[in-house]
Amino acid sequence: MTKIGLIGLGTIGSGVVKILKENKTLITARTGTTIELKRVCDLDEKRAEMLGIRGIYSQNYKDLLNDPDISTIVEVIGGYEPARTIIIEAIRAKKNVVTANKAVIAKHGEEIFKAAEDNNVSIMFEAAVGGCIPIIKAIRESFAADKINRIYGILNGTTNYILTKMEEGLSYDQALKQAQELGFAEANPSFDVDGLDSAQKLKILSSLAFNAKIKDDILTWGITKINKSDIKYAKDLGYTIKLLAIAKEIDDEIELRVHPTMIPQTHELANIKNESNAIYLVGNNIDKAMLYGKGAGSMPTATVVVGDIIDIAKSSSITNYYSEEKKLKDINTITCRYYLRPNVLDKPGVFAMIADILGKNNISISGVSQKELGKDIVPITIITHNVRESDMMQAVDQINKLDVVKSKTVVIRIEDI
Ligand SMILES: NC(=O)c1ccc[n+]([C@@H]2O[C@H](COP(=O)([O-])OP(=O)(O)OC[C@H]3O[C@@H](n4cnc5c(N)ncnc54)[C@H](OP(=O)(O)O)[C@@H]3O)[C@@H](O)[C@H]2O)c1
Structure with a gap:
């Protein structure tokens, strides 16, 4: 039996609660392990009440960290702080950690992984990149025997949705409004449309694929300057415009950039439409592989969060992540x-x-x-x-x-x- 503490009962946290409840028998049958939600924490008690778990609610995350029965903490509050502090404190309290937080891993990954290694616990973050797409597992495990040298990712559903709708004839403003109405874009969409979300995710993927510490900022351009005519001219020339996150390792130098990119209409990535995400990897042995799926959403994302919890419960998690200092190519x-x-x-x-x-x-x-x-x-x-x-x-x-x-x-x- 693995007892867990869940911090954050929003979109992803509530999905985790539902999956653990509804798929309890299936998870036990498939993994031979029972996972029990021992305590939950959120700023608002009403969220626990709505999920029918008022009895295990606590407003102070330290109650979860101090519970000796809890071996794994799931952090799904998002942002840099207090998420970083909570994760570090959990690790020091000898708890394994599962997080979906790309911001904290992209910025503080090195500190967090070092703390996990020092305290002999696991840190898992599959949901931080690509929603339900198991890209971290693919790079860390399935393709561990290969040298990945290129990554091309459509890592942000909001911008891919907007660009798809512009291809269908909407203006940028109309497409953004539609994305907001459908819940694919925030009221303030700048983090997505300026490319920052994709850049954080690219840093995580390239760190893992190239085993590199990446501290510097990377070239990041968003999609706000693209208009319908650019989409049309690109089409006439046989291209599609995508917000592409690009990572290349060439001769021990790493090239990282996020920007609107014209790619051939015939390429697999050109057919990734709407809010979907996809990651296209090129490796010495695998040649090419593409993973595709929902990059966000409560249940798809919560599924891989629970997948990480199961990996830890089965003791099949990995603790040591990227380690080498590598030179970032001068973008000029x-x-x-x-x-x-x-x-x-x-x-x-x-x-x-x-x-x-x-x-x-x-x-x-x-x-x-x-x-x-x-x-x-x-x-x-x-x-x-x-x-x-x-x-x-x-x-x-x-x-x-x-x-x-x-x-x-x-x-x-x-x-x-
Ligand atoms: N949503 C997605 O589709 C998706 C996909 C992939 C990854 N993720 C990642 O998953 C994480 C969670 O995202 P989300 O969409 O579930 O966010 P969310 O809906 O905003 O949920 C976060 C929850 O945590 C609570 N919270 C905030 N600070 C807290 C604190 N100090 N202590 C306890 N609870 C606190 C929030 O309460 P208040 O609302 O009162 O602040 C809210 O209930 C983020 O890192 C996000 O990047 C999300």
């Missing part, structure tokens, strides 16, 4: 093809001015299109050959300063995966 030195869309005054010589700037910054153009819209301000779409990031950023800065350029140039990197 990466090279890729780019899509550019400056909106310019429709008059002779404008394209020549832009082409001149590109040429002077070592950028060669592979394709250009300018639609005749009969308006004063028109978009020019430009596709480049492989270009160094620093050259491109310098050129874009110079293009944006031209009087004839009327709004900031939209820049989308192209990955021919």
Whole structure:
């Protein structure tokens, strides 16, 4: 019998309570282990009452940590603090910890894993990336015999939903509103739409896949500058725009970035629609593998939280995580093809001015299109050959300063995966 303490009775915590109750017999039959919810904690007692577990409620998390019967603490409150403190205190009290908290693992993972190792307890966090997709297990266990060298992830359901709806014809604002109405986006969506959520998840995945400590910030661009016309131009060129989290390990250097990316329409990731998540791995032996599924939601996510609890109960968890210091590639030195869309005054010589700037910054153009819209301000779409990031950023800065350029140039990197 494994006795657990659950902290946080919100979306995920309430799902954990339901699964432990409804699937109790199934879990015992499948695992040979009984899991008992010994105590729960939340800021609001009413949540425990609504779940029919008022009798095991406590408002102070320390009551759970001080209970000698409890061997595993489940933290599903989210955020940095007090989640970090609770996790560290739980570990020091010799409790195993299960968390779904990407923020705390991305920022404080090293401290937490070290504490777990020192105290000989497990820390499990499958639900922190990709909701119910067992990507942590795939990297840590199933593919442990391979060297993963590339990760391409659609790690945020909100932005994937918005981009899918924009492909279907909605504007960014309409798609965001729809996502909010359906509960896929927060009232303040910036954490998702600015790419920060994906960046936290990418840090966790790349740390595990490359066995690396990643402390620095990574290049993170969101989707707010993409408009319907970019989606259409991409489609005409045979591409789909996705908010892609990209990690590569090349010659002991790690390249990490999150940004809207044009990928070929024929690629498996291009068909990941709506709020779904997917992670595409490339390894020396496995070649390519893609995991796909619901990246959020109470019951899907709570299922893998309970899966972590079961792993601990069966003593099949892993304690030592990433350890090596590895060099993060200077983002200015990466090279890729780019899509550019400056909106310019429709008059002779404008394209020549832009082409001149590109040429002077070592950028060669592979394709250009300018639609005749009969308006004063028109978009020019430009596709480049492989270009160094620093050259491109310098050129874009110079293009944006031209009087004839009327709004900031939209820049989308192209990955021919
Ligand atoms: N929702 C998803 O689909 C999903 C998917 C994957 C991972 N996750 C992760 O799972 C975690 C939980 O997410 P969630 O959606 O379940 O959040 P949530 O619905 O906001 O639930 C969090 C619960 O914890 C309570 N809480 C906050 N601070 C507390 C404290 N100091 N002590 C005790 N209880 C406290 C909250 O109470 P108040 O509401 O009163 O603050 C709330 O009831 C997060 O780390 C999130 O990133 C969520």
